[in-house]
Amino acid sequence: MKTGHILRTTLPQPQETISVKGSPCSGYRSYLGYDPLEGKHKVLFMSRNEYTDQPRVLTLGAQESWRIITKGRCPMHFSSIGGYGRCFNGILYYEAFDTDGHRIIMSFDVKYENFNLIKILEGSYKMPCHMILYEGRLALVHKRTYDPNLDLYILNDSTGDEWLHEECCLHILAGLCLNGVTAAGELVFTSTENESLYILYLNPRRNMMREALFEGIVGGDFRSRYGLCSNFGIYNISVFPNHTETLVSF
Incomplete structure (x- = not known):
């Protein structure tokens, strides 16, 4: 290892x-x-x-x-x-x-x-909002937790005077929280409803998805092993989409 x-x-x-x-x-x-x-x-x-x-x-x-x-x-x-x-x-x-x-x-x-x-286009910046690189341009992504709609605001020019709005509706996103973006431009969603950690990666450019499931990650054995309190929930877990094993020297 x-x-x-x-x-x-x-x-x-x-x-x-x-x-x-x-x-x-x-x-x-x-x-x-x-x-x-x-x-x-x-x-x-x-x-x-x-x-x-x-x-x-x-x-x-x-x-x-x-x-x-x-x-x-x-x-x-x-x-x-x-x-x-x-x-x-x-x-x-x-x-x-x-x-x-x-x-x-x-x-x-x-x-x-x-x-x-x-x-920023008036009314377009809502919380939580994430910055991503979309087809080589800056974009803002907004997603409500229990809403399947995903709002994407794309900067159309370098001066920052014009934004394009795209809306994506995927029912699979309902109940998932937007927790970041990978270096490849995939939006990272996580589940907050059960004891298993469910992660969904969505590439809005290619309209492709991949998923990962970690079962029992907040169960009793997990809490006991790492000394976590009994009321520890899935919402206490942070997600780091671009974690690397080694950082280059500055």
């Missing part, structure tokens, strides 16, 4: 960190991006409580300090408190708000360190 290894990198403390209500760290978010052309990882760091047009960036492995993005190259915004980021083909996308308080998506070109503000 192969043993996985996790490589941990300690980042330097950003200089001139602004304290937010007495806590220097709680009001900030960071995002990891990757440039496949030069093989570089970069970390984007900014406040999540204040508007900014000068986020900091750090290139991993370059033995350099945090740099402030040149003023004027980034629209004024602040990152979403509960939002997350995803990187596709060298472009990092993350949830944010513009100066009017509207929910937006910011894109960050990891190689050239340029930003672009992407407007």
